[in-house]
Amino acid sequence: MLTEALVVSALLFAIGTLGVLLRRNAIVMFLCIELQLNAVNLAFVALSRYVGIEGQVFVFFVMTVAAAEAAVGLAIIISIFRHFRTVNVDNFNLLKW
């Protein structure tokens, strides 16, 4: 089952990357980042079957960090929305080269 789980994990990660690269809505991009974190979690759990329970402990930490990241990231999105009245990332090009 290790190989199958890693295949699913790789597919989820690739789809998440595609979403971050293709979507312009900041919130959906953020959702796709969560999808990538989730794919990595799945790989950790699959490998923890064979390597030890530490993989699951690490997934626990990843979930906590994801929660903190979601809170701060969404606060940033709200703050950006107040300034620009949109969440489309094409409009935030101040820091672009």
Next chain:
Amino acid sequence: MVEFLFIVFAVVAVGSAAGVVLARSPVGSLLFMVASLASVAALYVLLEAHFLAAIQVMVYAGAIMVLFLFVIMLLNLGHDYRRDLRLTLTALPLFALTGGIAALLILRFRGAEQAPIYRFFGGGDAIDAALAEQGAVGAIAHPLFTDYLVPFEITGILLLVAIVGAMALAKRHVDDPVPAPAPPAEPLAALDASAEEG
């Protein structure tokens, strides 16, 4: 049976992940995301990580996704159905690179269950023993509160910092222009007048 369920939930997880990318409205993306997270939780159950499956449903699919939904509704983005997919030339090589890394990972670990390194760690038998002895929660809690106590405490501090940071970022500053309040209706005056008449 386990293999069949694994394939079913894997297909649902990958399909709804594609839905996250392709759905037009942000709320649609979010609901697809919840489906994907729930199916990954089912995969956790099939991989014998029962506690993580429960945490996944409660924290990820419950709390974090509700936070996203709150923000979408707060910013009133639920009615935005314009297609915002942007196909650029840089995205395709980057996606090919990611897919290549994923394929490399798959090739590297294909049929790795019998590799000597996994037998060295004790493999699934060690985890099965820990689960039988300490239960699904105890098997994770024991290393979490002994070997990984310092990272655990640091995670607590991280959550505190995230709370403070989120409030500092999202609150309205004192000198920001406050939107004009709606003019108050006058039900009390009408009520007084009717009381005086009566």
